[in-house]
Every structure is written in C-alpha cells, then in structure tokens.
Amino acid sequence: MSPKSTPYALLGLLSIEPMAGYDIRRELQESLSYFWNESYGQIYPALKRLSAQGLIAPVRTHKKGGRERQPYTITSKGRAALRNWLGEPPRQTLPSNEFLLKIFLGRFAPPGSCCEHIRRHLAQCKQLLANYENIRKVVHAERRGHPDLDYWLVLLNHGIAMRRAEIRWCGQALRALCAGRKTKKKLRRSLRYQG
C-alpha cells in the first residue's frame, strides 16, 4: 500500500461524523474490520498530521463530566481531498492468506491438521455470516433513511456473499481432502445451515 490510504480512511470516517481516535478504533474493530483496520499506532499520529495539514480540525467539546477526548471533524479542504482520492481507481491488495497457504502445503502437514484448519475455518465463516446477517437486520431497522444506507447494505451483502461461498467451498474441500472422517450424510447435516 504505497501511497498510503490510512489518512483517507480516517477522512472518510470523520466525514460520516466527528470522532476521536478512540472512537475510530472502536468503529473499525467492531463494525468495519471486514474491510479495514488501523491500530492506535497509526490513528493518533495520522490525526495529528491531518490536523496540521488543515484537512481535519479538532472540535471544541462542552462536556465537563465526561472523560477527556478530542474529536475531530473534517474540513472542506479535507472533503475535497477525500473526494479526489475516492475518484481514483482503488489499488488492489496483494493478499497473504495464511490459511490458504497451509492448505496449499497440506501434503507436508501433520496428518489431519489440514482438515482441522478447514473445519475451524468453516466454523468461523458461519459465525461471521450470522454476524453480518444480524447487522444487516439492525442497519435496516435502525438506519432507515440514512444517506449512507444503500452503500452499507451493498457492503454487507458482499460479506454475506463471500462467507456463503466460502462455507460451500469448505464442504467441497472437506469431501475432497478429508474422506473417512465423517459419512457424507453427517457432513451434509453439519453443513445444512447454508446450502
């Protein structure tokens, strides 16, 4: 990721609503980690830099009871920069998928471990899928009329589609690589959650 995208991700979040570094971290971890992540070590310095460049500005807070926190809001200069960046074709990420690497090298692994990895992966995918579907329900109900709603739903559908495809693939993979562990019937039963 050479021309770095971290600052633009922050600009984007702040253009949805003013937030402090801590909020940004939480938002990323809890809601957006499907497609984006930043750690504190990147967020706080980036906020400082963006502020120095005039792309975001600290917001005066009037709360006295609450804990200290410094929310920032995007400036019009920041909006212009973000807009410009959003118009450029996204650079594609070169993946490093340790799970797939371990499948690829399955022949050299301890017997059975490859299958365990796939089963664990299947369980995780199911978990994620349930999660996404739940979020979609909530977003539909609570964010009705939000100007970003359509984009969010499209994104959720991406996650859902990917997880479903992966769940189906796990079934195939288990049948292809892990015969003898379970009968076909049992396997199908364990996969019934998602055809």
Next chain:
Amino acid sequence: MSPKSTPYALLGLLSIEPMAGYDIRRELQESLSYFWNESYGQIYPALKRLSAQGLIAPVRTHKKGGRERQPYTITSKGRAALRNWLGEPPRQTLPSNEFLLKIFLGRFAPPGSCCEHIRRHLAQCKQLLANYENIRKVVHAERRGHPDLDYWLVLLNHGIAMRRAEIRWCGQALRALCAGRKTKKKLRRSLRYQG
C-alpha cells in the same frame, strides 16, 4: 503478521522442489499470488537466514553454460520446522480492502466513480475467473498423479468460488447503486469513435 510466516512460505516452496530466489519470486507472482506474495527484498535475506539456521541448504549446480543462480533445497530439520508450523492454526489476516473502503464511502465520491470502480472490479473478477479455470484445466491435464494435486485443485476451487460470488455481487451492487447505466453505456459508445 507478527510471528512471521515468510520463512515458512519459503520452506514450503522449497519442499515442493529446490529453487533459487528468482524462481521463487516468479512462482509466487505467476501462480500463487492469489494467496501469497513476497518481494525480492524479503526473499533473498530470508533465504540467507534459513540457510544459516540449517533449515535449507544451497544446492551444487553442475551447469556451466547457464547463468549463475543458487537453488536451495529444504533440509530434514527444515521439513520438521515446516511441519510443525503447518500444524498450528493459521492466524487470520486483517484485510485492508481499498475497493470496499471506497464503496463504503461512496456517498462522498464524485458522481459515477463508485459505479466505475464496481464495473472495473467486475471485469477484473471475470478475467481472474477465466484464468483460474484455465489453470485448473492445465493442472488437471499435466499434473495427473502429482502428490499435491488434490490440494492444488481445492485451492483453485476456492479462487473460482470467490470470483463467481463476487461477480454475482457486482451485478447486485450495480443494480442497487448505479441506475442510469444505459446513459453511461451510450456515452462510452460515443467515445469509442475517437479511439
């Protein structure tokens, strides 16, 4: 990726067959980039380190006509280390997907650019899918009986399943976000005259 996986990826490749750094790079770029990548800047130093640790060993080459290159082969110590690593549950990658980020922030983008991104993505996915299906055919034909064949096919199926799911999703996304497609199409057609 804290407990780094680069050296294990190299051990894995070298356990399939002895290779030099240059070969590794090509192999990764041309065949394995779907799930793994390394640059020269990582490969060569890692080979040195692995060699110093006795996990791989340089291979004497008998060619005198060819260019210099230094292939390495995995040692039994290396095989043990690899095997051990393969048995551990893979750490999951936290993705940074610039494409999805730009969709997420679609509301703030210049009009139409979000749709362009999706269309470009769709084209790329189709291209990749065709690619994978072709490779699968070739592998089936030329690697019949190879001990790794089943693993490779399962992996190819993963790529194929993901690309298909994404292609379908692109269609949904275009319908949800990009009305007025015909105008764009006409526009493009009218632009074709110049090129």
Next chain:
DNA sequence: GGTCTCATGTAAATAGTTACATGATTAT
C-alpha cells in the same frame, strides 16, 4: 559494441503492530 534480460542482492523508505506510559474516570 550496445542493449536487453537474468539473477542476486541491499539501502532506504514506508507501513503497521505491540507494548507500554500516563493520567483521568468509573465501578465496587
């Protein structure tokens, strides 16, 4: 002879995580 690609390698820059420091607020 000149240029192109092969092949190894490294320095410098960039990205990103982890672990900790600090001090305040809240909860028990």
Next chain:
DNA sequence: ATAATCATGTAACTATTTACATGAGACC
C-alpha cells in the same frame, strides 16, 4: 481504596516495498 476501563499517545520493533547496484550471459 482498589481495580477496571477510558483515552491519548509514543517508542521500539517487525514487516514489506521500492528502487537501485552489480555483473554476467544472450541477442543482434
């Protein structure tokens, strides 16, 4: 009072890419 969590921040480390250096064979 003690512990837990909130919130900001940074130093040190790890990971990774980029761009270049080097020399050799191949190509014409």
